[in-house]
Amino acid sequence: MTEESTPQSEQRRRSRSFGEVAEMYDAARLPYPDQLFDDVLAFAGPQGAPALEIGAGTGKAALAFAARGVPLTCIEPDPRMAELLSRKCADLPEATVTVTVGEFETWHPDRRYGLLYAAQAWHWIDPEVRWARAREALLCPGGAIALFWSDWHVVDAALRGGLVAAHDRHFAETFPDEFVGSRTGGPASWVRQELAADGGFEDLEQRTYTSVHERSTAGFMDLLSSHSAYRIMPGGKREALFAEVEPLVAAHGDTVRLETTTRLFLARTGP
Structure with missing residues (x-):
């Protein structure tokens, strides 16, 4: 197996695909x-x-915490995403948000933190080091870790069936289930298992939030385009898939109704 085709290199390629469309991702x-x-x-x-x-990406979570008066250090490996986040924070009071381009696995801060969080990002971190590094290098004793993800599910069964069929025709492997397939629970199983297996965290909690959003055809296509599974598709295959998806949504009243499920995992380091 070549370096380019290893699971690690594929994971890295997917995790760096968002910067190509940073503005669209943010919107x-x-x-x-x-x-x-x-x-x-x-x-x-x-x-x-x-x-x-x-x-930190483009700051979907960072700006919400900053609005609540929390000073933040944001680590983002993609300089294009980090640059957009910096621009969005430019009008905040000085030192509210510090943006650093870097890799979690190798970054060395000059202090520890009482809260470490990741929004839609923890799965990109090397599983061999992520938990121990959070505990040993970054969090204060008793510090909190908060990890959260959102999954989006097409509500209308008829539209969902058409989207699943289109995806089946164009994805060589399993397609991104959170959009058009069955509800799978997202990261619920592996996050809890890994936290428990690490042994260095306590007070584990899980919370779930649900809401419904509507998207136009264009908005839904942009949402798909911001997902790494679509970003790394060969351009011709992605265009062929989208050429089927777009008219399906347009024919459905130019609206997609999305049920959003956000799962939050909380824990603390030991004293």
């Missing part, structure tokens, strides 16, 4: 629930600031 991705941010800060308590975000 297309749905917001996280307001209640989630309040719940994270309540769990973290007074020592939760300043906080550290891993894989």
Whole structure:
């Protein structure tokens, strides 16, 4: 197996695909629930600031925490995403958000944090080191970790069936289930298993938030285009798939109704 075809290299390629469309990604991705941010800060308590975000992207989570008065350090490996985040934070009070281009696995801060969180990003981090590094290098004793993801599910069964059929024709492997397939629970199983197996975290909690959003055909196509599974498709195959998907949605009243499920995982390091 060549380096280019290893699972690790594929994972890295997918994780770096978002910067190609940073502006579209920022506009297309749905917001996280307001209640989630309040719940994270309540769990973290007074020592939760300043906080550290891993894989900050364009700041979908960072700006929500900053709006609640939390000073942040944001680590983002893609300089294009980091540059957009920096621009979005330019009008905030000085030192509210510090953006650093870097890799979680090798970054060395000059302090520890009371809260470490990752929004739609923790699965990109090397599983061999992510938990131990969070505990041993970045979090204070008793510090909180908060990890959250959103999955989007097409509500209408008839539209979903048409989308599944189109995806089956164009994806060589399993397509991104959170959009058009069955509800799978996302990261629920592996996050809990890995946290428990690590042995260095306690007070594990899981919370779920649901909401419904509507997207136009163009908005739905942009949302698909912001997903790594579509970003790494060969251009011709992606165009062929989208050429089927777009008229399906347009024929459905030019609207897609999406049920959004956001799962939050909380834990603390030991004293």
